[in-house]
Amino acid sequence: MTIPLINFAKLTSxxxxxxxxxxxxxxxxxxxxxxFYLIDTDIDTALINRIxxxxxxxxxxxxxxxxxxxxxxxxxxxxxxxxxxEQLDEINKADWKETFxxxxxxxxxxxxxxxxxxxxxxNQNPSDPNVLETLHDYYVTAxxxxxxxxxxxxxxxxxxxxxxxxxxxxxxxVLRMIHYPPRPEQTHDNGxxxxxxxxxxxxxxxxxxxxxxxxxxxxxxxxxxPMEGALVVNIGDLMQRWTNDEYxxxxxxVKASAADTHRYSFPFFVEPDYETxxxxxxxxxxxxxxxxxxxxxxxxxIQSRFDATYAYREQEA
Numbered sequence: 001m002t003i004p005l006i007n008f009a010k011l012t013s014x015x016x017x018x019x020x021x022x023x024x025x026x027x028x029x030x031x032x033x034x035x036f037y038l039i040d041t042d043i044d045t046a047l048i049n050r051i052x053x054x055x056x057x058x059x060x061x062x063x064x065x066x067x068x069x070x071x072x073x074x075x076x077x078x079x080x081x082x083x084x085x086e087q088l089d090e091i092n093k094a095d096w097k098e099t100f101x102x103x104x105x106x107x108x109x110x111x112x113x114x115x116x117x118x119x120x121x122x123n124q125n126p127s128d129p130n131v132l133e134t135l136h137d138y139y140v141t142a143x144x145x146x147x148x149x150x151x152x153x154x155x156x157x158x159x160x161x162x163x164x165x166x167x168x169x170x171x172x173x174v175l176r177m178i179h180y181p182p183r184p185e186q187t188h189d190n191g192x193x194x195x196x197x198x199x200x201x202x203x204x205x206x207x208x209x210x211x212x213x214x215x216x217x218x219x220x221x222x223x224x225x226p227m228e229g230a231l232v233v234n235i236g237d238l239m240q241r242w243t244n245d246e247y248x249x250x251x252x253x254v255k256a257s258a259a260d261t262h263r264y265s266f267p268f269f270v271e272p273d274y275e276t277x278x279x280x281x282x283x284x285x286x287x288x289x290x291x292x293x294x295x296x297x298x299x300x301x302i303q304s305r306f307d308a309t310y311a312y313r314e315q316e317a
Contacts, residue, residue, distance in 0.1 A: 003214065003224055003232070004029040008145065009040040011152050026149075027156035034235040034248035035214050037227055038203070041145050045229060047138060051177075052207060054134040055264045058126055059098060059179040069124035071101065075117050077306060078102060079124030083181065095192045096256045100126070100177040102135060104170070112170055116274050118306075119172050119299050138266070139175045142203055146173070146270045149201060149233065157243065158283045164200065167272035172302060173199075174271065180211065180263040183256040191254035191263070197236035198305040199271035199298075204232040209263040215251040224252075238271070238301055241293045244284040274299025 006029060010022035029036040059066075069079040081099040105123045106113050113121040125132050150164040157163075180191045191211055206212060212224040212232065224232050240249040257263045276298040280291035 003033065003222070004036045005230075006036045006038050006233075007040050008038050008042075008148070012148050023152050023156050026152055030153065030156070030235055030247040032248070033214070033216075034240075034250040035224065035252070036233050038145075038149070038231040038233050039227070039229065041231060043138070043141050043145060043205070043231070047134075047141060048205065048229070050134045051138045051205070051266060052264060054128075054131040055177045055179060055266070056262075057128060058100060058131050058177065059264075065127075066098075069126070071099075071124070074121075074124050076103075076113070076119060076121040078122070096183060097178050097180045097191055097254075099179075101174055102139070102176075103172055103174045112274070116299055118303055119274055120170075135175060135177075139268075142175065142205075142268045143173060143270075145231075146201065146203055146268065149203075150270070153201075153239075153247075157246070157281060159281060163281070164272070167276040167298070170273045172271045172274060172299065174269040176267050176269065178265045178267070180254065180257045180265075182259050182261055191256040194251050194253040196249045196251055197234060197267075197269065198238065198302050199236040199269050200239045200242075201236060201270045202234050203268040203270065204234070205266040205268075206232065207264045209257065209261060211255045211257065211263055212265075213253050213255065215253075221253075236269075236271075237305070238278060238298060241296070241301075242278050242281055242284075244280045244289065244292055246284045271302055272298045 004025065006026050007022055010018050011026060013019045066080045071077060071079040071081045071085070073079065078101055081101070083096060083098050084094040102123045106120050108121050110120065147165045147168065151161045154161050154163040194215070206226050208226050210223065210226050213221040214224055215221055234252065235247045235249045237249045239247050274297065277295055278298050278301065279295035280293065285291045
């Protein structure tokens with residue numbers, strides 16, 4: 001199995017023939033494996049270098065300084081997560097990584113924060129203004145790329161181009177920074193346990209170290225080798241439900257970093273408005289293939305997955 005390569009410039013080309021050819025390739029990738037490399041995006045080298053430096057500065061801080069914005073102090077899951085806080089593989093050991101999560105920054109008295117306090121509300125921000133500015137710049141740029149990818153997916157499924165993107169007015173899309181520190185001797189090799197992502201799609205920027213592995217349907221684990229300037233994009237569980245399993249949410253994992261090696265990555269979890277009614281899209285069902293999943297609110301689904309993954313949220317639930 002190889003991970004396909006999709007050209008963003010072609011996907012958004014004004015030349016309809018070029019665009020349609022790339023949309024067909026995108027559609028095939030989403031059906032066959034649910035993973036692809038995305039090249040020639042609007043995320044330029046300068047911004048990539050900035051966010052890599054920002055992550056290094058943030059995670060190099062003393063632990064007590066990072067714990068000032070501990071994610072356990074945030075009811076809406078924003079801020080710093082220490083090593084071992086998350087366990088993506090619900091059976092095996094906790095992940096060997098530390099994280100920082102941010103999303104739309106809404107005041108605590110915002111109507112959505114009042115209605116859904118576990119999903120909306122204020123961020124817990126890094127104290128370094130340069131780090132914060134870089135995160136905001138990356139969030140806005142990556143969101144623009146994600147919306148173009150979702151438009152292409154809608155067209156591939158013979159839907160209106162805005163079928164998915166119209167559900168992103170008050171979205172819960174999350175930008176995460178991850179640091180995989182060196183693995184101590186005699187420690188398990190689980191950087192991030194085997195899992196599928198929860199939302200629509202994920203756009204992953206990774207450094208040159210590598211470690212991401214994708215599970216083929218035959219059980220083989222395939223390396224998603226870093227490619228300079230490229231994003232790794234994958235389908236999430238919510239999109240698989242939405243498309244009646246036409247698009248595949250594929251299991252993946254990250255091996256722990258070797259001794260003296262630090263790895264940084266930046267998943268951008270693209271998740272729609274909480275109250276989005278996720279029901280099987282009309283072009284993915286028929287008399288011979290009825291809808292497999294009952295309709296569900298996007299936010300209810302995402303929240304249930306968070307509660308199963310983080311011990312502190314499970315206790316609250």
